[in-house]
Amino acid sequence: MTRILVPGEEVAQSSQRLAYTYTDGQKTYATVISLFSPEGKVIPLQGPYEPIMDDAVIGFVSDSRHSGYDVQIGSANKCFLSSRETRSSFKLSDMIMARIKSVDETGTIDLTDARLLKDGQLAKISPVKVPRLIGKKNSMINLLSHATGCQIYVGRNGMVFISNEGDFSLAREAIAIVEDQAHISGLTDRMAQFLADKTGKDMSNPPEVQYDSMPRSEGGSHSRDEYSRDRPRRHSGGFSRRSNERR
């Protein structure tokens, strides 16, 4: 049965390595408010965006310099797109989609593979809800684009780009509902019903939408857990807190 975990609540009787938990050597405890699924996964309900290499993110240009562009992606740390990484030039407030090239030990993010997102608007959702907005095998995002006729791009940082063609106000409404009810099961079916009522379209089998650089969910809707678990965290490099204390 799914239950809600609060920080410090016991997850396992033994010492285990799970995302969003910590261990004192004997037992494993949750670190964030999260859902504990029957499969033994910890799915956070709330939290900041933790950038990892190769994440597709969406943001806007907040400063343009000779060497490159500062990009606002809603992360606490600086995010930079070097001029060497892009052939095109951007203006202030241009919306872009990019891939994270690297995150250094102090959290500074370098971007690459940037491309301009034209004629649209940004919506923001909580970064931990992104897998739900994409859905299993992109089911949710296909549903939304089919129903609204908008192109919808989702960044891992929680920024969502909605193109102006199509019913974007309905798209915003639907995205807000997904964010609000992300932790309640059967969301895709309820959303299909909601969109069918609103648009009068048949939502039972939405066609798959092809985007050239859409961030894809890899298999399950919460694949990020395994993804981040196997990856070295950015502060486990050679510049860690511990090595500093030894000095």
Added chain:
Amino acid sequence: MSNDPTKKLIDDKGIRLDGRQIDQLRDVKIISRVLNNADGSCLVVWGKNKILAGVYGPRECIPRHDASPYRSKVRCRYNMAPFCSLEEHGRSGPSRRSQELSKVISEAFENVIIAESFPKTAIDVFIDVLQSDGGTRCAALTAAAVAIADAGIPCKDLVCAVAVGKIGDTVVLDLSKDEDNFGQSDNPMAFASRNGDVLLYQMDGLLTREETETALKMAQEASKKIHALQVEALKEGFEKKGIKFLPLSIKPEQVQ
């Protein structure tokens, strides 16, 4: 501190001014997710205390020279509203007292927040005392802990706090304003809920060694009750859906 001769803080049956037993907490209600625009928030009503906490972060650390390349900086700001008590507070910015409380509350949370995950950032905790009746720092810690958890900031534990004091030569739990002002000793304590680590212990007025032991046990017992309420509030905040608003009993009406 000396006993006020006009008041008897504990009667012959061991009942206090407000009708409580010596080891009884005031009524506590904790509600999470009360603010829309903060990352995490909490309202604590603790007897006559009303405390609102809002959390932002991790976010960019301004001023930049405050930032650490190793960890996120935990900054708490405890503030009493000008209308919160009979004496006026806050007419001329932060007082010596509120600066001290901001500092000790920040230090309590530095022990539980896993700040190493967010270098060069700051976690801002704003605590506003809307109404005060003694024991606001404990209620403030309780509120801030729920708000931090509600914001999804990774932490090892929930902080829960309660005060124990001495009035009329008896060790009692959770002093109210009158008991604090006319009692002999006031000891606010904060614990980590999981292993009972003491994160804050302040002492105003003296206790003997034996009294301190009794006080510590009493506070640890009570902090478990507070912790249960915190967990309940957090879970409820995520189970209910829809627009969040401050849970005042009067609902706004349409005017036009």
